[in-house]
Amino acid sequence: MSLAAVSPPGNPATSFVLRCLLDMPLSPPATEISDSIVDLARHHMIAGLVLERIASLKGTPRTDDLAEKLRKPAQRTATKSLRILDAWNRLYVDHLKPSGLRHLVVKGIALDSRYRGSIGARGCRDLDVLLSLRDIDVLLPQLLEDGYNLTTTFSRPSDRVSLSDHMRILTRLSPEVEVVSPQGVLIELHSSLDLSGTAFPTDQWLGRAVQASIGSLSIPTPPTADHFVYLCYHHSRHEWSRLHWLSDLHLLMTHPSFDPEEVRAQARVAGLSRLVTACMELPDRIRDSLENQPEVPGNSMARDLTALCLNYARPAITPPEQGRLSATTPPLERFKSLSWIFCLDWRIRDRRRDRLRLIMNALRPKLADYQTWPLALAWTPIYWIYRPIRFVLRLF
Template sequence: MTGTSRHAAREADPAFALLLQLCARAARHAAAESAAPAGRVEDWQAFLRLVDRHRVAGLVHLGLGRVAAAVPDDVRRAIAERAGVLARNNLAMVAATIRLQKAFDAAGIEVVFFKGALVGQRAYGSIAIKQGKDVDFLVRPDDLAATVMLLAGEGYRPSIPEAPLTPAKIDALRAFQIEAVMVDPARGVQLEPHWRLTENRRLLPLGPLLAGADKRESLGGVAIRGFHPDDEFAYLCVHGARSGWFRLKWLADLHALLVGLPEEERARLYRHAETLGAGPAALLAFGLCRELFALPVPAALARPVAAPLQRAMHRMSISCLRDEDPQFSIRRVVVLPMLHALACGPLHVMAEFGRWTVNCQDALDVPLPRRLYFLYPLLRVPLWFGRLLRGKNRLGRKTAGV
């Protein structure tokens, strides 16, 4: 990659360049050279749309206090208002996290919180900066039924999939899905309980992650069980790669966690990610952080970052970052995950194809005993056609779809 093309993404649009600069300066250990200086922004409404599109109002608000940027007062006020709403929402989610940690402890259910406030605290030194829409946590698959009961007792109701969550539905979710969505209508807090971290079971295996989890950090003086920071790094890389890095906030979080580390520590994090099957995802993250935030890639990784599959994923991720509505694009949902699986190896490709053979909605609509689960790939097209005729797809955009 030439020097000109390497910096094209951040220099093509002054509004995007300013966004990068402000996000970079929000990092807890920000370096002055983390992003290229922005040019003159002409369309400030487009800049605000970028802030909303990438969900970085908190980072931009913090960055504006650290960068001498000529930003109109009305734009600063708009950013401050967004950041204020974000801070209030984050406080509600932190309060929910604390309540849930205590409830899970009392019930004897092992839970691990990830992303969210714990990452925000480490990356930006504050729980009020990082934007999120829900509280993510992981439980063991065997604890899913007990988890649903506990959450119901705490006032949470199923949103995706819809209630009621019968034993048959819980079995289907455990077999064919990795997460659900539950909402507390009284407090306005949304949860995403996970029982796996990826549909591809060869990525981020649960055993090592659960073994390394501990109550290393606290929120509001309460110890919260989270992933080991090394494991969280691997997860964030995989989450970004499989999501196409279509939101800048994910890459900004990763950059903020890496920017204060010496080169040998960044290289060590990559080696650890490799042990969890996340090596290709980590290489992609390093390459994107170099292009967008000028974060140096460890010398030992310079050649792997430039490998052909990495270059292809890199170009696609940059395109997804710039798409106005990339969340449901074919290249993000299908092509990039397959490229990532190919970079991981043939067994990962087989696993990726395997996860597309079953739509979890089929198992929810037509519950079968476990011994007949092999029929779902055969039923996928007729059941999809039946839902199409009835206008029914309750899992909505959370499912893979046909």
């Protein structure tokens, strides 16, 4: 994976938003770019963060007008985050606590509760909960009985497969299962946080949980070093296509609990040292770009991640996950896109054995194999033969 040299964002609205996220000095923006700033804030789910930041400029007509335009999208972001927090509380009180299921909340409200002390400034799409595979097997039937529903992607593809078989097949073929709460909140139940299965061992992570308080609630979250390394991995695999991920990085790196040496040690354990080193350079590289400073030579991965972040800062650029999942994407183009992300995932791994596991993972049966050819649980080993055949056929 190699990209062109990093170039400064040419759009003044993009520059203003990036300055907000990185706590850089601000000047009141020109009136004609206020709508572009609002569009950027909506697209990247950062309306609340930008609104908070421009409070330091309050008192000028230009910033007052911008603040008024940002207020509604910021309120929508906050409302959704509060609904997600409520969904976690209901899940915990009704199911996780009574069943004694160890769990962690990652990203989203976990970051807000531990590092911001308030909910709503950063946009959240869903609730991410990490549990052991055996505990998801316990939890999933309870949720379906209690009015939760599987999303379309994870719904039963055939009535010939029993519901009990279907639930066990889901947890064996996918590292996460998506359900929607009775209140309409999307919840992802993760049994693993990475494709190799070794960077973030689930049982070890659950054993290192720390509590984050928000109001009267206490949310189990990963320690800062664990969470930071995972954010570097997750956001890089999604090609830094949303700016609220850049705000996550800056938030943790400026928090009192952030210890660079502890982070580097955890990165070595995860086999992601080069990636984490590159991500730790990312905020400063973007600052240099905004200030038209010469590009720092040496770390090609940091340069490439910076280029990705600045490229996707523009709403006109389709986020990579949308392009890959679009039903209208030609198979060859989708293959090229998936090959790109595989090469990226390959590059960020330090250890050869982790790279080998990536190849093995590509050959493992996937949820899509089951969806195209639904089989009962006892017959699912056939997918080990079916998957490579299906993979080849999709290329032609």
